Amino acid sequence: xxxxxxxxxxxxxxxxxxxxxxxxxxxxxxxxxxxxxxxxxxxxxxxxxxxxxxxxxxxxxxxxxxxxxxxxxxxxxxxxxxxxxxxxxxxxxxxxxxxxxxxxxxxxxxxx
Amino acid sequence: xxxxxxxxxxxxxxxxxxxxxxxxxxxxxxxxxxxxxxxxxxxxxxxxxxxxxxxxxxxxxxxxxxxxxxxxxxxxxxxxxxxxxxxxxxxxxxxxxxxxxxxxxxxxxx
Numbered sequence: 001x002x003x004x005x006x007x008x009x010x011x012x013x014x015x016x017x018x019x020x021x022x023x024x025x026x027x028x029x030x031x032x033x034x035x036x037x038x039x040x041x042x043x044x045x046x047x048x049x050x051x052x053x054x055x056x057x058x059x060x061x062x063x064x065x066x067x068x069x070x071x072x073x074x075x076x077x078x079x080x081x082x083x084x085x086x087x088x089x090x091x092x093x094x095x096x097x098x099x100x101x102x103x104x105x106x107x108x109x110x111x112x
Numbered sequence: 113x114x115x116x117x118x119x120x121x122x123x124x125x126x127x128x129x130x131x132x133x134x135x136x137x138x139x140x141x142x143x144x145x146x147x148x149x150x151x152x153x154x155x156x157x158x159x160x161x162x163x164x165x166x167x168x169x170x171x172x173x174x175x176x177x178x179x180x181x182x183x184x185x186x187x188x189x190x191x192x193x194x195x196x197x198x199x200x201x202x203x204x205x206x207x208x209x210x211x212x213x214x215x216x217x218x219x220x221x222x
Contacts, residue, residue: 034211043202044213051209089155091211098143098162099170100204100211102155 002027004092004103012109017080021106023073023090031093035064035075038087038105047088048075080110115139118203118214125193125221133188133217135203143206144186145170146178148199149216155202161186193221 003026013019023033032051036044048057048064050073056065063076073090087107091100119134135144146158157170159178167178175197177189186205190197198221203214 032209036213041216043215044204046210046212049210091155093208093211099157099160100145104154 002030002092002094002101004090004101006088006090006103006106008106009104010107010109012111013080014111015080015082017110018076018078019080019108021075021077021088021108023075023103025071025073025092025101028068028071029095030068031095033064033066033073034091034093034100035062035073036089036091038089040086044089077108080108082110082112084108084110116203116205116212116214118201118217120217121215122218123220125190125219127193127195127221129193130189130191131193131219132190133201133203133219135186135188135205135214137184137186137203137205137212139205139212140183141205141207141212142183143208144180145204145206145211146176146186146188147202147204148172149202150199158188158201193219195221197221 005024007022034049035047050057050066061078066073087105089105090103116137145160147155156172161167161180164183179187201217204211
């Protein structure tokens with residue numbers, strides 16, 4: 001059974017810092033990996049999608065990487081802003097391409 | 113561009129009552145999902161559908177039923193609500209790529 005962990009569980013940084021969020025998984029047979037953002041009381045907003053054949057994806061200040069062999073993905077946020085404060089979740093799609101398994105999330109606080 | 117829309121957004125039920133949550137998507141996606149999100153438990157899959165007329169059980173299906181009579185709609189039913197079903201429910205849809213989520217339904221069972 002696929003297990004997904006995210007470290008750290010919570011992170012507090014001053015505005016302007018670059019930071020890395022980690023996502024680890026136990027089964028490398030994945031179809032794709034998706035990073036989401038969730039604001040308090042809101043739904044999940046898709047940030048980046050990495051197909052299993054890809055190594056990384058970039059969108060603005062965000063860069064996500066995928067290393068299937070080591071069972072890891074990282075989300076890099078450059079020049080963090082208070083508006084980046086949210087919970088970040090990674091989700092892996094199994095090799096059948098049907099279901100997602102979510103990590104528990106990292107709660108990020110960016111202080112002004 | 114509505115995306116994924118969930119109805120209702122909030123609901124309070126008494127134990128034993130029934131209700132149906134509606135999820136509608138306008139992206140012609142084949143796959144649709146119902147998750148629940150609880151503090152400390154993360155997102156857990158209740159039921160999912162890989163196409164119109166199909167449904168399958170997820171990780172925590174007990175106490176719930178689903179139907180996918182139309183491709184754009186996925187209904188989640190609670191036949192006899194229990195306090196343990198107090199949660200935030202999320203619907204999602206996708207092709208075999210990116211998933212999109214609704215804004216959630218906050219359900220309280222008293």
